[in-house]
Amino acid sequence: MKPTIRDVAKMAGVSISTVSRVMNAPETVVESKRLRVLDAIEELQYQPNSFARGLIYRKSYTLGLLVPDIENMYYAGMIRGMQDACIKLGYGLMICNTDRDSERLLSYIDAFHEKQVDGIVLASDMLFPEYYDKLVGCRIPFVMVSSHSDDYDIPSVEVDDEAAAYDAVKFLIELGHKQIGMIGFNHANSISGPPRCEGFARALREFGLGHNLEKVKYASHRFEHAYEASHELFSQYPDTTAVFCVADEFAMGTISYLKDRNVLVPGQVSVVGFDNIRMAGMFIPKLTTIAQPIYELGYRSAEQLHELVTTGSVNVTREKMRHKLIVRESTRER
């Protein structure tokens, strides 16, 4: 049996209240007893029962994270950031993988509710009314990361997707490319899909390259889909010399496709990615990409949630973090 506060009290020859006090307000108990209690705690390897504590404080000191796809490398860095923040804040982190499935997400909310997490961070997903209602119904505070809601006033941290996409495309244009395509996210389920398309369009228009506006194919988050989408893109617009991919994994898919067709990257076609996941610098060729501060995004979102949980509100809702173009080897002047 795990030792309880009673065991400690007995061993130290004091009452349980005294034991409780040395843990929560040590200065209120005389040194001699305090020391005896501390010894007993040490000796028994006593750990207060967090169920009992939770019952009283109504806090689990645990945060929940809902990610769409844990195999997507983008989230690995984010999780590290969140976890480091959680350590700093004295919280635990419970990670759940929704597989982009509504049912599953909803049932994880139930699980979180039952486990009494103090708050949830929702990564990348759209905030459907269904989710919102459930979260509010469960009275669980939550924030969003790499996403936001236009309809509800929910704290969020992300990058300026429109501006970032604009920068990527502008870079391609300045390299001298005139025939530019894009591999985007399927709009249906994606929060960052539309703004990245808009950034693409704005850059094109601004530089009088509006004829490219239609050169957009969509893929759903994985390498293989981007490979397929690239096939469509190049079949339909064979003279394309540059493509903007809204995710590094897409860029890899595009480059793979091109490679299979014996077209050189960046020799014949330039490709820019998005995210700057760890793999971006390992791929051949190394990816030119829009870097998101992935780790910081995760770190910040945990802090934000903590703020929300403890104070009831956050200072800056809808926070934006800076992106940055990183030029590596997948792009070249035309």
Next chain:
Amino acid sequence: MKPTIRDVAKMAGVSISTVSRVMNAPETVVESKRLRVLDAIEELQYQPNSFARGLIYRKSYTLGLLVPDIENMYYAGMIRGMQDACIKLGYGLMICNTDRDSERLLSYIDAFHEKQVDGIVLASDMLFPEYYDKLVGCRIPFVMVSSHSDDYDIPSVEVDDEAAAYDAVKFLIELGHKQIGMIGFNHANSISGPPRCEGFARALREFGLGHNLEKVKYASHRFEHAYEASHELFSQYPDTTAVFCVADEFAMGTISYLKDRNVLVPGQVSVVGFDNIRMAGMFIPKLTTIAQPIYELGYRSAEQLHELVTTGSVNVTREKMRHKLIVRESTRER
């Protein structure tokens, strides 16, 4: 305030025990009342307080996972498997990233202890006496995945590293390679490092290629280190035509190095990896590699832990799963 069992009881006009019964033994309460209770639960979005339950059952229905490096793609698939198993078993999963740091790992054990997880799965790490003592001291059952302990009798699931390495090297030999090098794990902290070296050595000896035995360089888990190690390997043994890398990420590092030196893979040098992480099929060239059943490893380890937690022991300790050579594009006949 979150509704309690009392609120439900009041709304349904019954006693709290009846409410408790409809949740734990529905058949013992008459339909009419049961329905009223169910309605009230629905209406209030009532969720039993897991602290109170935990206090009684002394179970948190939560498992803890300790991974060395969550940014290592190897673990992503494993986590998916574990999570799916946890769903099936009705458990939650708490993931912690140790960064291969003893201090951090130990402090996570404390956190798990305090949070009363029902069990822990320890991934890849060695089981130092320090860890073992602490775990036993805390009375937390645990299993190991992609690792095992020779010193203690702890349930584990992994692949047969020695045999797998042997197969990889044998494949290279059968392709006609005579000058074979290896990029291995630094031994200090690695459980799978030594057996993979042994597999390498056994294949070499068996085919009379013992002169390659010394062509081994070590790297510590990341791409960059493998890149460096490859530099050392090829500087010292420039006539090497094939290299066995003990991780796919190492294979990528090696190939990157070779690429930077303008040597063709698989044209001039063949490379085989290990793990078959998701990236292996996305890299250029696609990696020939030893596939581990990563998802299943995770799934199985969670099942094993569950067995240990619920029954107090497991049927087969030190379980092995089958590996498989997957031939793709990074290897070629000599």
Next chain:
DNA sequence: GTGAAAGCGCTAACAT
């Protein structure tokens, strides 16, 4: 400064 006792939300044994 310290102990006794109430109570957090729930389950289970005991009455009825």
Next chain:
DNA sequence: ATGTTAGCGCTTTCAC
């Protein structure tokens, strides 16, 4: 079949 009640381990008044 249903209600009453005693804890589970802890914190926190409230007396002393």
